Amino acid sequence: MGALAGALPSLLLGMLLMSAPETLGANPGLVVRITNKGLEYVAREGLVALQNKLHKITLPDFTGDVNIKHVGSGHYELYSLEVHSCELLGSALTPLPGQGLHFSISDSFIRVKGKWKVRKWKLKLQGSFDLKVEGITISVNLLLGSEPSGRPKVAVSSCSSHIRDVETHVSGDLGWLLNLFHSQIESKFQRMLESKICEKIEDSVPSDLQPYLQTLPVTTEIDDFMGIDYNLMEAPRATAQMLEVMLKGEIFSRDHRSPVAFLAPVMSLPEEHSRMVYFAISDYAFNTASLAYHEVGYLNFSITDDMVPPNSNLRLTTKSFRAFAPRLARKYPNMNLELQGAMVSAPSLNFSPGNVSSAPQMEVEAFVLLPNSVREPVFRLGVATNVSATLTFNTSKITGFLEPRKIQVELKESKVGVFSVEMLEALLNYYILNTLYPKVNDKLEKGFPLPLLKQIELYDPVLQIHKDFLFLGANVQYLRV
Numbered sequence: 001m002g003a004l005a006g007a008l009p010s011l012l013l014g015m016l017l018m019s020a021p022e023t024l025g026a027n028p029g030l031v032v033r034i035t036n037k038g039l040e041y042v043a044r045e046g047l048v049a050l051q052n053k054l055h056k057i058t059l060p061d062f063t064g065d066v067n068i069k070h071v072g073s074g075h076y077e078l079y080s081l082e083v084h085s086c087e088l089l090g091s092a093l094t095p096l097p098g099q100g101l102h103f104s105i106s107d108s109f110i111r112v113k114g115k116w117k118v119r120k121w122k123l124k125l126q127g128s129f130d131l132k133v134e135g136i137t138i139s140v141n142l143l144l145g146s147e148p149s150g151r152p153k154v155a156v157s158s159c160s161s162h163i164r165d166v167e168t169h170v171s172g173d174l175g176w177l178l179n180l181f182h183s184q185i186e187s188k189f190q191r192m193l194e195s196k197i198c199e200k201i202e203d204s205v206p207s208d209l210q211p212y213l214q215t216l217p218v219t220t221e222i223d224d225f226m227g228i229d230y231n232l233m234e235a236p237r238a239t240a241q242m243l244e245v246m247l248k249g250e251i252f253s254r255d256h257r258s259p260v261a262f263l264a265p266v267m268s269l270p271e272e273h274s275r276m277v278y279f280a281i282s283d284y285a286f287n288t289a290s291l292a293y294h295e296v297g298y299l300n301f302s303i304t305d306d307m308v309p310p311n312s313n314l315r316l317t318t319k320s321f322r323a324f325a326p327r328l329a330r331k332y333p334n335m336n337l338e339l340q341g342a343m344v345s346a347p348s349l350n351f352s353p354g355n356v357s358s359a360p361q362m363e364v365e366a367f368v369l370l371p372n373s374v375r376e377p378v379f380r381l382g383v384a385t386n387v388s389a390t391l392t393f394n395t396s397k398i399t400g401f402l403e404p405r406k407i408q409v410e411l412k413e414s415k416v417g418v419f420s421v422e423m424l425e426a427l428l429n430y431y432i433l434n435t436l437y438p439k440v441n442d443k444l445e446k447g448f449p450l451p452l453l454k455q456i457e458l459y460d461p462v463l464q465i466h467k468d469f470l471f472l473g474a475n476v477q478y479l480r481v
Contacts, residue, residue, distance in 0.1 A: 027264040028233050029249025029284040032451065035242050036094075038276030038476060039101075043093040045478050047105070054086040059112065062189060074120040076185070078129070081114040088136075095238035099157065100144035108136040116170065127171050133193065135164025140201060144238075150218035150231040156205050159198035166190045215454055222448045226292055227254050228285070230451045241273070247451060249281065251289035253296055260288055265468040275462065275473035279450060281398070282469040286349045289448070294346035299440070303339040303431055312430075314423040318368065324423065328378060328416040332368045338375065339428075340365050341383070349389060351468050356389040358402075363412070364428065379414040381421060383407050383428060391465075393472045395458045399447035404437050455479045 059081035065073060088108040096102045112131040117124065143157040166186040219227045229250040237244045250260065264284035272278060293299065305316035314320055316337040322329035347360035362383035367375035385407040391400045409425040411418065450472075452458070458474035465471075 026233065027266055027282070027284075028246035029264045029282050029288070030230070030247040030451070031267065031269065031278075031280040032245040032247065033242055033269065033278040033280070034244075035273045035276060035278070037273060039093040039095070039243070041276055041476060043091040043103070046093070046103075047088050047091040049480070050105075051086050051088045054088075054110065055083050057083060059083070059114075062185075062192070064185070064188060074118055076119075077117045078114050078185070078189075079117070081112055081131075083110055084113045084130070085111045095240065095243050096141055097238050097240060099141065100154070100236065100238060101142045101243070103138075103140045103142065105136065105138040109134045110136065129171065130169045131189070132167045132169075133163055133165075133190075134167070135162075137162045137164075138197060138201075142205075144236045146232045146235065152213040152216060152232070154205060154209055154213060156202050159201050161194045161197040163190045163194055166193075212453070216451070220449050220451075221254070222251065222289075223443070223446065225254060225296055225298070226251055226289065228252075228448055249285040251285060251292055251448070253292045255296075258295065260291065262287070267466075267469045270464070270466070270471065272471070272473060275460065276476045277458070277474055279472040279474075280469050281472070283349055283351045287346070290348065291346040294343055297342070299347075299436070300340075300342045301431070301436055302341070303427075305336050307431070308427065309430065312427065314427050321419075325416055325419040328368075328419075331416060332370075332376070332378075335371075336369045337378075338367045338369055340367065341428075347387075351465055351470065353467060354465050356391060356465060356470075358387045358389065360385060360387065364409075378416050380412045381424065381428075382410045382412045383432075385432075391463065391470060393461045393463045393474075395461070395474075396452060397447040397449045398470070398472070400444035401441055402437055402444065404433060407432060455481065 061081070062078035063076065065075050086109075088105055090106040090108070092102075092104050092106075094102050110133045112133065114129055114131065115126065116129050117126045119125075138161045139159070140156060141158045143155045145153040145155075147153050166189055168186055216230075218231050219229055221227050229248040229252060231248045233246040233248055237246070249264070252258075262284075264282050267280050267282055269278070269280050303316065308314070308316055316339065318329045318332045318335045318337065321337075341362050341364040344361040344363055347358045350357050350359075364381040364383055365377055366379045366381070368378050370376055386405050388403045388405075389400055390403065391398060393399075407425065407429050409421045409428060411421050450458075455478055457477045457479055459477055460475045462473040463470065464473075
């Protein structure tokens with residue numbers, strides 16, 4: 001009966017748990033919602049897995065003494081017991097408000113074959129028998145929580161089992177003798193089996209189910225620089241209709257994790273139940289990614305003359321600036337320039353119904369490269385643009401693509417007089433569209449992984465964009481090993 005816990009881990013909590021309590025009052029960056037449709041699928045798949053495992057269980061020998069009218073006392077032994085067939089006909093997995101999950105099995109039966117011996121004085125009789133156990137019902141309440149390490153925790157809060165009927169059919173010489181006291185054997189076997197079922201479940205949850213939950217990483221690598229925090233912020237919330245799991249959902253630098261100065265927004269999730277599982281990912285997750293990449297200077301760039309296309313009308317030399325910035329050419333004759341750009345602040349992604357956009361602001365500083373290798377600052381530009389983002393969702397991760405628009409450039413500060421930035425705008429537009437944004441899109445194409453345990457795959461994905469969050473739905477398939 002240890003198969004019950006062995007059947008549940010891969011399906012049941014594998015869809016939903018990630019853990020570790022966080023500061024009270026903080027909002028999650030990611031919410032996982034398991035609908036009743038998802039729990040029904042888990043129950044069906046768990047039933048199949050459990051049924052297969054019950055065929056392989058080992059049953060203990062069964063012995064006892066009995067008094068038979070007109071015959072006297074005797075000793076019997078039932079041994080070499082093995083499950084011949086098993087059919088589990090009904091199961092259900094439902095939320096248990098305020099606690100976790102309730103798993104139940106009903107209207108099920110098992111057929112057992114074995115051998116028997118009866119000893120009466122020096123008389124020894126033996127044969128075979130069939131045992132049919134009918135009307136098996138099992139009821140288990142699972143309490144869900146989290147460990148200080150940030151991983152899931154599960155425990156059995158209650159367990160009960162009941163067998164409606166046990167029937168024995170005996171064959172062999174004088175098998176009728178065993179039939180004389182079959183009701184005593186059946187009653188004893190029923191009590192033993194009912195007790196054994198819950199005993200095995202209570203032993204198997206910490207030995208089988210809990211270790212499986214430990215395979216869920218609370219932090220996942222995105223790339224060489226970044227990771228994502230999938231710690232559970234509180235115990236899973238069970239209602240009559242669903243289970244919701246609140247995750248941190250914060251992307252951070254793996255080299256140096258800094259506190260985030262902003263909070264995740266409150267997400268008002270739609271009442272969708274057509275898919276088995278939903279992921280609500282707030283803009284907090286995406287904006288912590290932007291912050292982390294900004295802090296490591298991922299979007300900083302430098303442009304020198306050798307990077308300018310050969311057919312460009314503008315070169316990064318002071319001579320090329322003579323027509324529109326004559327003071328620069330006179331003060332620094334026949335010298336090269338270098339443009340160094342950086343984001344003013346981490347770009348924020350803005351989520352509105354059906355749309356994801358950003359309005360990054362950059363500053364570009366120009367330096368003259370003096371003969372003594374010193375960089376002399378000469379002017380500073382402000383660069384603004386609007387960007388729309390396309391997000392996609394596959395079986396295991398979220399990917400994206402930025403679609404930038406033309407930039408607008410203005411002269412913020414100059415040590416060589418006021419001049420037109422039109423040609424510089426064209427040069428910067430070319431670089432940003434052909435170098436900077438492709439670099440970002442390569443990163444977005446790799447995406448970041450969703451919190452899934454092993455052997456779980458998503459299909460039939462749907463994606464909705466709401467105010468402040470992305471809402472992903474999918475059905476679930478358990479990949480049996």
